[in-house]
Amino acid sequence: xxxxxxxxxxxxxxxxxxxxxxxxxxxxxxxxxxxxxxxxxxxxxxxxxxxxxxxxxxxxxxxxxxxxxxxxxxxxxxxxxxxxxxxxxxxxxxxxxxxxxxxxxxxxxxxxxxxxxxxxxxxxxxxxxxxxxxxxxxxxxxxxxxxxxxxxxxxxxxxxxxxxxxxxxxxxxxxxxxxxxxxxxxxxxxxxxxxxxxxxxxxxxxxxxxxxxxxxxxxxxxxxxxxxxxxxxxxxxxxxxxxxxxxxxxxxxxxxxxxx
Numbered sequence: 343x344x345x346x347x348x349x350x351x352x353x354x355x356x357x358x359x360x361x362x363x364x365x366x367x368x369x370x371x372x373x374x375x376x377x378x379x380x381x382x383x384x385x386x387x388x389x390x391x392x393x394x395x396x397x398x399x400x401x402x403x404x405x406x407x408x409x410x411x412x413x414x415x416x417x418x419x420x421x422x423x424x425x426x427x428x429x430x431x432x433x434x435x436x437x438x439x440x441x442x443x444x445x446x447x448x449x450x451x452x453x454x455x456x457x458x459x460x461x462x463x464x465x466x467x468x469x470x471x472x473x474x475x476x477x478x479x480x481x482x483x484x485x486x487x488x489x490x491x492x493x494x495x496x497x498x499x500x501x502x503x504x505x506x507x508x509x510x511x512x513x514x515x516x517x518x519x520x521x522x523x524x525x526x527x528x529x530x531x532x533x534x535x536x537x538x539x540x541x542x543x544x545x546x547x548x549x550x551x552x553x554x555x556x557x558x559x560x561x562x563x564x565x566x567x568x569x570x571x572x573x574x575x576x577x578x579x580x581x582x583x584x585x586x587x588x589x590x591x592x593x594x595x596x597x598x599x600x601x602x
Contacts, residue, residue, distance in 0.1 A: 347444075351369070351442055357553055360471075360475075360479055362471070363466060364470045370384075370386070370390060370462075371394075375388060376445050377446060387462035389465070390466050391459075391461045393468060394464035397473070398430075399421060399425055401476060430456070430457035431454075464479070485579075521599055521600050522588035522589040522592045523585055525597050529562075530560065530561070535563070539558070540556055541559075543555050543557045543574065553578060554580045555576045556580060556583035559571075571594065573591055
């Protein structure tokens with residue numbers, strides 16, 4: 343039974359692109375204190391919930407600061423509205439968390455409890471992968487609730503982060519990186535190679551919640567010899583899956599790119 347549950351959790355994590363987060367943290371985030379009350383020796387999610395609440399507040403505050411000219415008082419009001427339980431609980435349902443949670447039998451999933459699980463997940467992701475990965479996960483789940491999404495500022499965050507890490511040209515000016523698809527296309531054009539070919543090889547899931555698998559096929563040069571590489575990636579959109587597959591090729595070629 344436990345093995346079956348762990349398999350479901352792993353599949354779910356891959357679907358929402360957080361498969362690299364430490365499993366013990368995700369398991370903890372999905373465990374309610376009532377489960378411990380049944381005699382199981384496990385950690386519950388209350389501490390992660392506390393942390394995730396703060397992380398979500400920061401994400402939303404950051405979005406408002408970047409994308410609006412609202413006053414401090416108005417941003418405070420809007421932030422409270424965006425992260426209140428009534429807004430977070432529907433996300434719990436839409437990303438299919440109920441069957442993954444560990445709770446007491448016949449447990450009542452109130453609005454607050456469902457919101458708590460969402461916050462705990464962000465706490466887990468933050469501990470292992472940091473703020474930016476939380477921001478990306480927030481954007482992914484917002485795609486399932488399009489009416490509840492601010493204009494993204496994730497690209498601005500990544501660009502400023504890359505400058506801090508020293509992505510500078512020789513003359514000291516910052517380098518504006520392009521996404522992996524553009525980088526690969528320019529690579530092929532530079533060496534007179536065919537442009538990369540992308541094809542959808544699988545789509546699965548419900549009509550309103552499809553998962554796409556895309557394959558990239560590209561010719562590269564190794565010691566002046568043409569070699570064909572192929573990689574695949576999955577995502578909630580075809581465009582994102584194409585970019586992720588292109589990133590895998592860029593990584594092999596050690597080409598720098600901006601993650602989207």
